[in-house]
Amino acid sequence: MAKITTHKLQEMKVKGEKISMTTAYDYPTACLVEKAGIEIILVGDSLMMTVLGDDSTVACTMDQMIHHIKPVVLGAPTPLIVGDMPFGSYNVSKEQAIMNATRLMKEGRCDVIKLEGGKEVADTVKAIVDAGIPVMGHIGLTPQTVSKLGGFKIQGKGDAAKDVLEDALALEAAGAWGIVLECIPDELGKLITEKLTIPTIGIGGGRYTDGQVLVFHDMMGLFDKFLPKFVKQYLNLTPEIVKALEEFKAEVKSGAFPEEKHTFGGVTEEELKRLY
């Protein structure tokens, strides 16, 4: 398949074709997502929680992001690869933001970057875009500012809907190619998607966004610390993997594994006897 570009995704919005996106943080997962023909892979800073065991994304570093982006790029040549800018890597100055976005592109080799925030980061988004790097926005529930938000809570309810809409418009005006809408009311996701000319991708953003993103480990049943309402589990791998591990353990204990077919020849008992 031809490499997915932001231009192709823009065309999909115009044609009303829905866009699929999931996370991957390593080579084998990227290979699976490539095989499934998913259009976008997000190497998300959620890796802090899903594969590194932390309880927020705040501590994620640039080096960790680059470490995880590289193998995903190698495993998935077709999807658009989005690299998340970690907390603190774009809020000091425009120069800092451009330098770190450039690192994700040159060292990580992703296609585009994503950062969290609305109006307050619009100038930063414009500066990165002007430096030649396509930027995806991320508004609504922004996990990097969980401490300020007071928890992983739905955003944009009631009068607060206006702020989220204004954030979306500010990001589009700043030159973002697309926006993630996280944990906002169904009807607000619809309004923002209609008002914007760029694609919207929802995660708990309702039914009407141009696309949907879910964290790989959530949809496969490989993450059990919490299960947000917006997640659909397409597989529940944890019990199946645990069962396989228990079988392995039992066969090691009983000697049923390994069998002769799992062993190597190459020296006879006679030959060994001559050695001592």
Ligand SMILES: Nc1nc(=O)c2c([nH]1)NC[C@@H]1CN(c3ccc(C(=O)N[C@@H](CCC(=O)O)C(=O)O)cc3)CN21
């Ligand atoms: N595994 C995983 N999946 C995610 O979707 C995800 C991460 N990690 N890490 C970064 C953020 C954190 N996210 C989260 C985490 C929890 C909820 C949650 O529990 N939400 C409640 C709503 C709470 C409220 O509004 O009061 C829910 O029931 O969905 C939502 C998003 C989304 N992102």
Ligand SMILES: CC(C)C(=O)C(=O)O
């Ligand atoms: C929740 C998604 C959109 C994300 O930013 C991540 O996985 O890091």
Ligand SMILES: [Mg+2]
């Ligand atoms: Mg993220």
